[in-house]
Amino acid sequence: MTPKDPDAPAIGGQLDAPPPPPAAALARAVSGMRPVRTRRRAGGFIAVLAAGVVAPLGLLALRPWRPDLAALPRLWVAGAGAVWLAAFAASLAGALIPARGDVLPSAGRASRVALAAIAVLAVFTLVGSVEAPGISAPAPVGAWPLAVSCWRCIAISLSIAAVFLFGGALALRRVLPVGARRIGIALGAAGGAMGGFALHLHCPMAGTAHVVLGHAGAVVLAALAGALALPALLDRRNG
Numbered sequence: 001m002t003p004k005d006p007d008a009p010a011i012g013g014q015l016d017a018p019p020p021p022p023a024a025a026l027a028r029a030v031s032g033m034r035p036v037r038t039r040r041r042a043g044g045f046i047a048v049l050a051a052g053v054v055a056p057l058g059l060l061a062l063r064p065w066r067p068d069l070a071a072l073p074r075l076w077v078a079g080a081g082a083v084w085l086a087a088f089a090a091s092l093a094g095a096l097i098p099a100r101g102d103v104l105p106s107a108g109r110a111s112r113v114a115l116a117a118i119a120v121l122a123v124f125t126l127v128g129s130v131e132a133p134g135i136s137a138p139a140p141v142g143a144w145p146l147a148v149s150c151w152r153c154i155a156i157s158l159s160i161a162a163v164f165l166f167g168g169a170l171a172l173r174r175v176l177p178v179g180a181r182r183i184g185i186a187l188g189a190a191g192g193a194m195g196g197f198a199l200h201l202h203c204p205m206a207g208t209a210h211v212v213l214g215h216a217g218a219v220v221l222a223a224l225a226g227a228l229a230l231p232a233l234l235d236r237r238n239g
Contacts, residue, residue: 091187108182
């Protein structure tokens with residue numbers, strides 16, 4: 001039998017010793033815990049949608065609609081509106097709704113869906129724009145007048161996209177550890193597409209160059225703005 005080391009502590013004494021008290025900060029955090037509502041899978045999507053549609057609905061309610069709307073083919077008007085809305089819904093859902101079985105939205109899936117939506121809008125506006133001759137507003141002549149007309153529509157789309165971007169940042173605060181830049185692309189694209197839908201019913205200019213640059217181009221700029229702004233917004237809210 002090995003002789004007992006007189007300097008070794010007694011095992012029983014170690015087990016009987018009381019544990020050290022918790023740190024004051026930990027004790028305060030534990031005592032301040034409250035039950036929280038379970039996060040719903042589509043809760044953020046619904047909340048951001050409700051907040052974001054106020055601006056485009058206000059634009060359509062308070063400002064005149066395009067004067068050539070009645071002269072355009074009804075099927076095209078409905079189909080084009082459906083394309084804009086589908087791009088919006090797909091991008092926003094990708095940014096805020098996790099796949100079934102997941103807890104958080106997939107940043108990679110969100111950015112892929114948003115880039116695909118942008119590509120569809122670019123192609124559609126390039127080959128599918130329709131005018132009513134003599135009724136639709138004529139396209140501006142010259143690069144600078146065209147740029148000015150496009151900037152007006154871009155400003156409207158970006159202002160609508162900003163609401164979706166800030167709302168998305170609020171919905172994703174403290175729950176998005178990585179992928180903020182790619183989620184920002186999807187949020188920006190969603191807001192830009194909603195702006196494009198409002199412009200589809202509001203903007204009097206139906207020329208292809210104006211619609212591609214001023215309407216679909218605004219979606220590209222909104223997506224870039226989302227990629228740059230969302231990481232900073234989340235860092236500020238998480239700080």
